[in-house]
Amino acid sequence: xxxxxxxxxxxxxxxxxxxxxxxxxxxxxxxxxxxxxxxxxxxxxxxxxxxxxxxxxxxxxxxxxxxxxxxxxxxxxxxxxxxxxxxxxxxxxxxxxxxxxxxxxxxxxxxxxxxxxxxxxxxxxxxxxxxxxxxxxxxxxxxxxxxxxxxxxxxxxxxxxxxxxxxxxxxxxxxxxxxxxxxxxxxxxxxxxxxxxxxxxxxxxxxxxxxxxxxxxxxx
Numbered sequence: 470x471x472x473x474x475x476x477x478x479x480x481x482x483x484x485x486x487x488x489x490x491x492x493x494x495x496x497x498x499x500x501x502x503x504x505x506x507x508x509x510x511x512x513x514x515x516x517x518x519x520x521x522x523x524x525x526x527x528x529x530x531x532x533x534x535x536x537x538x539x540x541x542x543x544x545x546x547x548x549x550x551x552x553x554x555x556x557x558x559x560x561x562x563x564x565x566x567x568x569x570x571x572x573x574x575x576x577x578x579x580x581x582x583x584x585x586x587x588x589x590x591x592x593x594x595x596x597x598x599x600x601x602x603x604x605x606x607x608x609x610x611x612x613x614x615x616x617x618x619x620x621x622x623x624x625x626x627x628x629x630x631x632x633x634x635x636x637x638x639x640x641x642x643x644x645x646x647x648x649x650x651x652x653x654x655x656x657x658x659x660x661x662x663x664x665x666x667x668x669x670x671x672x673x674x675x676x677x678x679x680x681x682x683x684x685x686x687x688x689x
Contacts, residue, residue: 478514479505494564503555507548515681516543531555535588539540560584561605566656579677579684582641586679592616594642596626598633607633616642617654623665631669632645641677641684649678659687 482502490500497517504513519541524530530538531534538549560581574624578597585595585608594616598607611625630638640662663673676687 473626480512480517496530497521503551504548507545507551508543511542511543516541519543554564557584557587578639578675579679579686582603582639582677583679583684586641586643587681589643589684590645592643592645594621594640596629597639597641598629598635599637599639600635601637603637611640617652617658621658623662626662627667627669627671630666630669636670637672637674640673641679643679645680647680647682649679649680649682651685651687655687663688 482505485494485498486502494502497514500520501513501517504516508516513652520530520538521527522534523541531554535546535549535553538544538552539546544552563577563581582595582597591613592615593610594612594614596607596609596611597605599605607629609629611629612621614620625637626640630636659673659676662676666673673688675689677684678687
């Protein structure tokens, strides 16, 4: 397809998207449109078709590991990163658009943490800062390493709350082994963190353990 034909075809696709919405477009066409933003000078239809043929659905393509996606002809690391960003955005939107009154005990927070740990192979601790209404204002790594180690400073969690002017936190740590069973140390650390934060007027709403198998809650 010539450059002029590329431009015309893409203009028609974008026009359909504006007039019909993505819901009326098939998986291949939606993927083709997405790929145009990473591959502005290529005919992305054959690549989209190859991906759908390989993974069967758009959902499977979007959730495929980056190192697997790049095995498809035409998919570079740059393009795979764009594709992999989609589920991250979707999880963030779900958390931010959820019922604020329910977010503190919602599975959405757990799923959001799981998405943040996707591809992380080393242990680390994350903290999510929440407004009184349950809106997520920050989610950041506060420590690389075991949450139960002597080097972990609860002060780092307090600093997240102060930095974001909030009084509610959720925290998570991962078990790269996949084992979601909490240890006695996990439970003791949760109690210590909760009491320490409470002494500074900060509520620990939940502590999650995450792995590629999902998550568990340690408090509710």
